[in-house]
Structure formats: C-alpha cells, structure tokens
Amino acid sequence: MSKTRTLTYRDAIREALREAMQRDDRVFLMGEDVGRYGGAYACSKGLLEEFGEARIRDAPLSESGFTGAGIGAALGGMRPIVEIMTVNFSLLALDQIVNTAATLRHMSGGQFSVPIVIRMATGAGRQLAAQHSHSLECWFAHVPGLRVVAPATVADARGMLWTALQDPDPVIIFEHATLYNEEGEIAAEGEFSCDLDKAAISRSGRDVSLITYSGSLSKTLDAAQRLAEDGIDCEVIDLRSLRPLDDATIMKSVNKTTRAVIVDEGWRSGSLAGEISARIVEQAFYSLDAPIERVCSEEVPIPYPSHLEKAATPQVESIVAAVRKTLRT
Amino acid sequence: MSKTRTLTYRDAIREALREAMQRDDRVFLMGEDVGRYGGAYACSKGLLEEFGEARIRDAPLSESGFTGAGIGAALGGMRPIVEIMTVNFSLLALDQIVNTAATLRHMSGGQFSVPIVIRMATGAGRQLAAQHSHSLECWFAHVPGLRVVAPATVADARGMLWTALQDPDPVIIFEHATLYNEEGEIAAEGEFSCDLDKAAISRSGRDVSLITYSGSLSKTLDAAQRLAEDGIDCEVIDLRSLRPLDDATIMKSVNKTTRAVIVDEGWRSGSLAGEISARIVEQAFYSLDAPIERVCSEEVPIPYPSHLEKAATPQVESIVAAVRKTLRT
Amino acid sequence: MATGNETKVHLAREHALELLQQMILIRRFEEKCAELYSAEKIRGFLHLYIGEEANAVGVMQALGPDDAIVATYREHGHALARGLPAGEIMAEMFGKASGSSRGRGGSMHIFDARHRFYGGNAIVGGGLPLAVGLALADKMQGNNRVTCCFFGEGAAAEGEFHEALNLASLWDLPVLFICENNGYAMGTALERSESNPDISQHAAAYSIASEAVDGMNVVEVEAAARRAVDAIRAGKGPWFLENKTYRFRAHSMFDAELYRDKAEVEKWKKIGPVIRFSEWLLETGMIHQTDIDSIEREVAQTIDDAVAFAEQAPWEPVEDLTRDVMTPPAREEVRP
C-alpha cells in the first residue's frame, strides 16, 4: 500500500468512472459527447469501447432533457452519472436540478430519493470568456436537497465518485477546468473511495487560516509557500464539500489561528466566501483578531484576454496580499 | 402634494405599468397570461383592453424563449417588461438572463446594452409548497451585469418600475407574493419614480441594526415594534437594492448601533444575509460588539402546511429572539 | 375491471360500472375539495379536474401495477384512478402527516411509491424528462414496463416537452405521452400559444406515433390507451395520445375566467364525460338508475370517510421540519 503512482486529474476521473461501471451495473454515464468524442474534457475516452453505447450514452444537446432523464432513471433504479460540459450550460438544466432533483424527496414525504450524480466542469483560466468560465458552485451550495463536492486533488477526483454514487441523494461534483491536466500521486492500488463530508487540512500552520476549494487550492498552497519564506505560517483548508460545509474543521482552525482569509473563484458579491465568513462570525467571533478577508473574482463576466482573466480571478499575489493585510491588523 | 391615497401593492404595480406604457411607446409587457387572464397575480388586469395585444403580449409557456425574446427586443430598441410568474420558473430562463442579458454588454466590449426589465414573484407564505415558494434573490444578486431590486413597500412598487425602465442595463424586480394584497399610502399625484440604489431607513433606532428586504420588511418592523415595548430601540434597514448593495447605509447604521441582525427569507446557507454579514465584517469589524445574527429560512424545500411553512421562514418571533440574543452579548 | 392486453374494450356491465364509479368518485371528490377550499381546510393552489375525468380513468385501465405514472398539479383524478386511497389524498390536501406525501406537498404534489405514482409536478413540462428517465431505467434493466406521462397542451410550448419527445423517440423508450388538451393553459387558448395548434404534428416531427382521441369519452380513451400500451409493450417505442377535453371549472381557485365564454363552458358540459357515459349506459339498458344511485351512495361514503380520515389525521410535528430533505444515513442502501 505504500507504493504510489502518478496520474492526471483527468485520468483519475476516467479510472473512477471505469471502476464504478465495473462495480455496479446500474451505473451509466450520460451527457453530450461522452461517447464517440470521448468527453469534452476527454474524461471518458475509451469507455465507449469497453462499456457500449447504452452505458456510455451520448445525449443530444438538451441539458434539461437529459438531466431530467437522469433524475428519472435514478428514480427508476439506475445510478446515472450525468455529465454537463460546463457550469454555464447547467443553467439550462437548473429547473430539473433544483425544482425536481432537490425537492422530490421532500415533496414526496420521503418516499422517493434521487440517487443521481451530476458532474460538471467549472471555472476560468483557459481563456474561454464569459459564457464558459463561470464559477457558480455557490448557487448549488445554496440548495437544500443537494450535496455538492469539489475535488481539488487527484486523490479526490479518484475517490469521490464512488462515494457519491453510494449516496441516495443528488450529488453535484464540480471539476475545475484547469485541473484536468494536473498530476498527483495516489496509492498504486486498493480502495480509493473517500468521504464526501470533511474538509481537509492541506497544510497546517499557526498564523492564519486560508480556506479554499477546487481550482484555487493550488494557488493558495503556492501563496502559503511564498509566505512561509517570510516566516508566515499559513494553515490551508481544502473545503472538499461545499454543501454541507464542514464547520467544525473551519472553526477549529480559526480558533487556533485567529485570522481567516477565504479564497473563492466565485464573484465576490454573494460568493460562498461570504457564507463562510458569516459562519465564522457566528461561530468563532470572539476568536477573531482581525477582519476576515475574502479573495474572490472581480465583479465582471470573465474576459477573454489572459491578463484580464488573471486580474479577474484570485491569484497567488492577491492571496499573499490578503494574508499580509489580515496580519497587519 | 401632501394629499395621499391608499392602494394595494398590486394596484401600485398596475398603475406603474400603465403609466410606463403611456409615457414611452417602446415599453411593452410580455409574459404568460399577462393579457386575457390579467396576470397570474392580477397585476396587469385591464391593461390589455387599454393597450392591445401587441403591447400586452401573452406569451406561450416558454420562459427561456420569451425572456430571450425580451432581451432581443431590448437590443432592437424596445423597452420590454418581461413577467415571469414565479422565481421557480425563472430557472428555465436563467440561461438567457445570465449567459446573455448579463454578459452581452461586456462580451461586446460595451457596444450593446440590454435595457430589459424582468419582474417576478418570489417567496413563501401562500402555502404553494416546494415548486412555487423559493427565494432566489441571492442568485441574481450574485451576477455582474444585472441590477436587482426588491420593492418592499407600495411606494417602491409604484416608483421603481419607471426608474428601472430608464436603466440601460437589465433590471430584475422581485415582488414578494405575500405583498400584492398589502395596502400602503402614497402621494395622490405627481412623479412617483424613485431611485434604485439606496437602502432606506424604515425605522431609526440606536440599539441594533435590523437589515432586511422584500417580504420580510413588515415582519421585521413588527418585531422592532414589539421590542420597543421592552425598551429596545431597533433601526430597520430596507435594502431595496440587492445588487448593488448600499454598503454606506448599512455601515453607517452598524457603526452607530454596533450590533446587526439580518433577516432574509432565502435559505440560510449561501444566503444574501451571508454576503451582508461578510461585508459588515470587512467594513465595520471594529464597531461590532456582538456576533452578527442571521434570521433566514431553514434548509428545507418549503413545505405545504401552514405551520411548517411558518416554521421554515423568518417570523416575528424568530426575529425578536435573534435581536435579544445579539443584545445579550 | 378489465385486464389483459386486448386492445378491444370489453364493455361488460361490470367494467362499465367500474368506469362510471371512478369518474363519479373523481367528480364528487373534487366538488368536495372546492367546498373544503372555501372552508379553508385546503389551501394553496387547487386545480380541479372536473370535466376531464374520462382521461385519467380511461388511460389507467390500460396500465398495470408495475407501470409508472407521472402527472401534473392537476392530478387528483389521476391519483384516484390509479387507486391511491382517497383518505390519504384528502389528508395531503389538508397538509396532514397521514397524507400521501406526509402533507409536505399538498394538492400539487401527490406521490405514492406503492402505486408507482411519481407526482404531482407543478412545473409545466417538468415531468416529461422525468418520465423519459423512468422509461430509460426500465429499458436498461430489461423491464417490460410502461411509463405514462400526463401533461396539458400548454406544456407543448416548453422546450422540455421537445427535448423529452426527442429523447424518448431517439432511444425508443416505453413512454406513453398523454396530452390532455383542454384548450387552455390558464387563460391562454391553444391557438394563441402554438403556431400550429395541431399538437400531434409535433409528435410526428419526432417520428412518434400519435392519435387524437375524444377525451370526453371514457370508452374511446380506454381503447386508444390500450392500443398505445400494447404497441409500447411490443417494443415499438413511445406513443403519443392527444386527448381533446375541457375543464369545466376555473384553472385554479384564483381564476376569474375572463378569457372564455360561459356559453362555451355550457356547450362542453353537455357532453361531459359522466353525463354522456351514464346516459348512454342507461339508454342501452346496460345499467339502471338504481346502479347510479348506489354508486353515488358508495362514493359519498368514500368521500365522507376520506374527509373524516383527513380531519382526524395528525399534523407533522414542527420539530420534524427538516426531515426528508436528505435521506437519513440509516436508510442508506448498501450495495453491491
């Protein structure tokens, strides 16, 4: 078990998909271009050949239709994995996700659960401009009846899917578009599935708590590294689960460090970072030695040119600056 | 000008619609059942007879289609008012609202503005259960490129529409479904249009700032009244504008009272209340004498029975309790 | 009640009485609902099915217990015809814990797992993709089951309608689409919402077999539904019925009915499903007035019992407010 191997986030997802299909014949993958094309981000490349068209199911361009069909299939005893190419396109499926998947169990008085897993790419960083670069995780994290996770590491990309499939309720998995090519180490073999509930301490430290998730984790770790060179000892929390939030891990850290910086690629106003800040104030107010800082995206539809896209989203420099600011007070 | 008259929120909206149609022939109203039926909430009753089918335009059940058509018509020189019956149905139109209306100006480098006004009912309180009672104002307030307002009074229902129509960018107007029958006083005649930017001090006080909007305003005022009987002097802020938020008014109040309670019918996690709390911490941290309290909806799709619906949403009692709690510390 | 796969309807006396009984049950049940709405026992939105009873009753004859139903907010009739206990439906509308959906849903959200009754959907068109998915699950699992999806003609303008029809046909899924065309979507007449008001042509555009049916004639509806279900079970993919019908009452209890003439309503009432069927049965001598009287008595009793059940049913305790949002861990399935 101490043997490890290196693979990309994309390959981790593919491996997880493959394993899920092998382990449970109720599992199938459905979405635009998941089959012949191999997936918009190539996550399902090769799976069509292995599992056939019924289980690697190319859907027509109809986000509401096939997401709703996934919900129905889940009700009907299957374990669908629905892939929506990009969170922007999920706006076309929100009626089904929010008005149906998230409410059905409650509206039916507990008779029907909806064991669907919906995966989608999110985030900026690939110069795809204003209709392909949103980060709307906070919208989903607002909705009772959904569980929302954001694997930021290769290990989580590999491990969360199977656990999500065991969940009797709808699980949304956000994959940051800049992560697919990232490499990471995981165990060579064994059971990879992991919990969906707990935040992880990605780096422990005493001076300030940096709370983040998804595509911002590596930037935050880089910032922590840079600050370490100046003797500033950052604790970095990878939320992993966006709904429910793991308050205990957050508060434990903030109670220790007394300072918090939240890094979130969502637009600042109404961001998940705001929710986390509010919770810290509610649960750890008297520990705080400084105002909580938020490093979020600027209030602008993501622009195409690289320099503006970078300026619009959290970067190592802006994280470092926010940490310094919270320490100055 | 000192003469006043009493009318309902619904009639105020109807009057505002009528006036807008009379003042500007580019204005038209489009939505499901706005014409023959008179509007799901009867806001446009009688207008078809006055303005005809072209300008009081009944649309087929196709939220994405007619909202998108409204956006196009705005681009084409008209001033459409699109009515979406209920915020839950707006999920079907979010692609057009977020991916097009909110981004078009930016994506086009400032060449095209989208002067559309979208009105929709929101909120619980009428026992309409989980697919008709959401409060998703915070979602819209998250999106750069939109302006979001929530008239909580008859005067604002009467006055905000015309101002919204003068705005060159998309404006979303949220009308809480419990308000339509509420009565209020406004001037007998004159110019009714009012600003869209500033929060209002609905009641001034010294001990604690209660920050709220829309359907929760009257409950909050009732709570303040009840607390006044115990000698607790609450300041009540009606946000009016949810995007942009009027930080100055909020901070001025909190700096004075040193305590804040935010009342928001949205589900607690990821609520607009979270954003406001975060801003207070960022901008008025050192004034705070107690943790900020949030009174929000419970994390449950709104249930049908009255006692559960009440328990799920902010009520006078829960507001009073939150104020007492913040004062105890 | 007639069972089996025959397409021809055996209008045996017993079956005729059954059909009539079900339609009268729905009619009287809903008249009671209207009364209870005025008495403020039932709240929220209430959409009555009065005038359209032949559709739910006729179609349900063709379905077996393993088949699935997806309906709309106007679904009391479907729930009753499907065999859901009247008391539980009534208790649901009272918002009581003994209701079909523990009172959480109310009139628009009646669910029943035992009867594979998947609601109760208050999003127009929202049930169609769901039905497609249920049928997809059946197909993938090799179940020879049908999913029957009811919706109004107003839904045909929604994008979800089209996406669902395309998927059902493309993947050859066992869905029976039942468009209950009552001529109006709230106050909007079909001609004012569809550029081509011939709804079945939309089915054709997706290569789905379709038939237009007199939705005021229960026998014709049953026959058409049997033909459709037979074809679907034979693996011929989805099927589409457009049932031409009419609602005698307002859209909901809030509707002032400004958009249609009283005369039009009266005209349709004359060919109402209950009156027409019972008169015809009396004329042919298959049944007698005493049969109707005894049905009315039985139905009245059923409704009295249902109301009594709802009245005495308990309220869900407030402490349980957030139950049934997520599945509790204990109930989690362990597999494989």
Next chain:
Amino acid sequence: MATGNETKVHLAREHALELLQQMILIRRFEEKCAELYSAEKIRGFLHLYIGEEANAVGVMQALGPDDAIVATYREHGHALARGLPAGEIMAEMFGKASGSSRGRGGSMHIFDARHRFYGGNAIVGGGLPLAVGLALADKMQGNNRVTCCFFGEGAAAEGEFHEALNLASLWDLPVLFICENNGYAMGTALERSESNPDISQHAAAYSIASEAVDGMNVVEVEAAARRAVDAIRAGKGPWFLENKTYRFRAHSMFDAELYRDKAEVEKWKKIGPVIRFSEWLLETGMIHQTDIDSIEREVAQTIDDAVAFAEQAPWEPVEDLTRDVMTPPAREEVRP
C-alpha cells in the same frame, strides 16, 4: 455585388468574383487563425468554418445593411462576409483592445454594432430567442428589416430552438433561420441526436416555410436566401433554410476527430465550396486563373494587414478590468 430584391441571382462576372473573393478570404483567414493558434497568439476555443464558407457568403448577399445577424461561436466567416474589418476580427482573437469586442470576447464573441452583428454566442441555441426578439422589435416599430439567425443542426435538439421557432411563427416575425447542417455537433452525428434527422420537418411542425439547400454551393445558397428574404420582407413571417454542409476541420482545436472517417472528410472536400465554384467559373470561362491569382494576392494582403493590425494593437489596461459591465451613467439615454 448584386443588390435589389430579385430572387434570381444575376451571376455577372463581377458578382461571381465577389463571391469567390469572400469565400477565399474566409478560407485563408481561418487557415491563418489555425497557424496563429499554434503560435499561441490566439487562445481559448477556436472553431473554424472552413468548408462551410458558401453559407455565410451566400446568405449575406440577400441581406441589407439594416438587417441584423445573430451567429454562433463559429462566426468568423459570418463576420467577414458581413463586412466586419478583418483587422478588428483578428485583433479580437488576439484579445486586443482594438478588437471587434475590445478583446473581451475572443473568437466566440465577435460583435459589431455598426454592422448590426449581434455575436458570437457560445451557448448552443442561445441566439435563437435573441433573434426572435430583434425581429419582434422591428415588427413592433414598423421596420421592414430581417433578422438572420445562424445556428448548427445540433441546436435543433435544444428546447430553446423550439421555443424560438414557435414564437417566431406565432407572432409572424421577420426571422430568417439558417440551420447550418454540417452533420455533426462536436462528435455527435445528426442521426445520433435527432429521432427525426430531417430538420426542416421541425420547421413545418411550427408552420414555418422551409427549404433544404446545398450548402456547398454558394450560388444556390444565395438564391435560396433571396427567395426567403423576399418572402419575409413581403410580410410572410419567418422562413427556415436547412443548408447541408460540412466542416473540413476539427470541431475546435481540441478535437481528436475520433468520430468520423478520414474518407468521409475527403469525399466532402472534393465538393468544397471554393474549389467547386472556382472550377466551375474557370470551366465556363467566366473567370481565368489570373483572376484567382489576383484574389489570392489581395486576400493575402488583407490578412497580412489584419495580422499586423492585431499585432500592434494595444492591450486593454488592467485598470479597466471592470469597464463595460454596466453602462456608465454618462452614456445613459434620456428619454422621453
């Protein structure tokens, strides 16, 4: 270039050269884009129109300067054929402030108010309701203008497609729908996404007049577009053309093209719009090789200029990051 309302295309030599010149401009411009993408001057998604040039070029002949265009993310060809300056388009792809959209949009979001070119929409199907609204505005204002909406056959499965067609037909709006059917939506062949791959039947289901056109033949496209525009201007409501075409390149620069045979691509290339038209013109003797040579020279110059313009164009300063999110107050219109 031929103008006027005649439906018959006057293939005068000058017009033929104009058509050929435009198609070659698009072809060479995009070949350059592919090169510049490899050189990382152009980033993000890049969707090439190569092989489909006859469609944009043919259709634009039928439109006047007051008409409006709505296109997709595969819109360089449409932008060029509409007359947008090549330099500004190129600068947009470079992300420069002199670009058509100040560099904010990139390849997928080219806009130009002067040419009533409304993008550039990267949501499949998203442009259709927009086009309907532009046409609605014209109708309500009494403008005799046409809105021309381009989209791929993949969009036909989206609900927004259907909602838009219904509205356009129901309200008799002056929309010219151009479905560029290139057989694939990314890797999904039409037969695998539409239960009925005959797209024009969908138009018929909404009572919209339609025609299938050889989208590899610029003359035929122009003729069909003229017929359509004439009908629309005559007040006959929307019109639908299905242009059968093919893209020679990958869907985008990320596409490994696993879903189609090389042979299929080669087959279509043989009937490519540029080669076919130029060979035919040479055969008929209407033009000579020297004409083509001089077009190529001119086009090369235009593209060189465009690249130079883009290269030397300034970057938007970072301080201006949040400009053009909301309209600044100064620019607000005062009316009435």
